[in-house]
Amino acid sequence: MKKTKDGRRQFSREFKIRAVQRVQSGEKPAAVARNLQIQLELLSRWCRQARAGGEAALRSVGRPRGRRRPRFSDGETRVAELERLVGRQQAAIDFLEQALRRVEVLRRGKKDNGGTASSE
Numbered sequence: 001m002k003k004t005k006d007g008r009r010q011f012s013r014e015f016k017i018r019a020v021q022r023v024q025s026g027e028k029p030a031a032v033a034r035n036l037q038i039q040l041e042l043l044s045r046w047c048r049q050a051r052a053g054g055e056a057a058l059r060s061v062g063r064p065r066g067r068r069r070p071r072f073s074d075g076e077t078r079v080a081e082l083e084r085l086v087g088r089q090q091a092a093i094d095f096l097e098q099a100l101r102r103v104e105v106l107r108r109g110k111k112d113n114g115g116t117a118s119s120e
Helices: 013-024 029-036 040-053 075-109
Strands: none
Touching: 013 029, 013 040, 029 040
């Protein structure tokens, strides 16, 4: 059993499998939890995970192993990222054009006699 920096316990995959097997063999979950000095809710969660996905569902301590994908693994991903960027930029341009049109309307609507501009 490992401990995290904040003092929480981390249990190995083998520990979880043995605990679940004890429950599956007929021992009462409360007795197993008490014997292993873990909370009953934690043991119940492990049992649910094992029922849903077998022993493979009980992960070990830390991050799951596997090949890490690079951020842009292929050209399609990069193209999609660039298309999103273009979309955001186009939305900003549209907003600024609309704001400029409103300012121009306000300036045109102002009268020479010192009156206020229209509220369009």
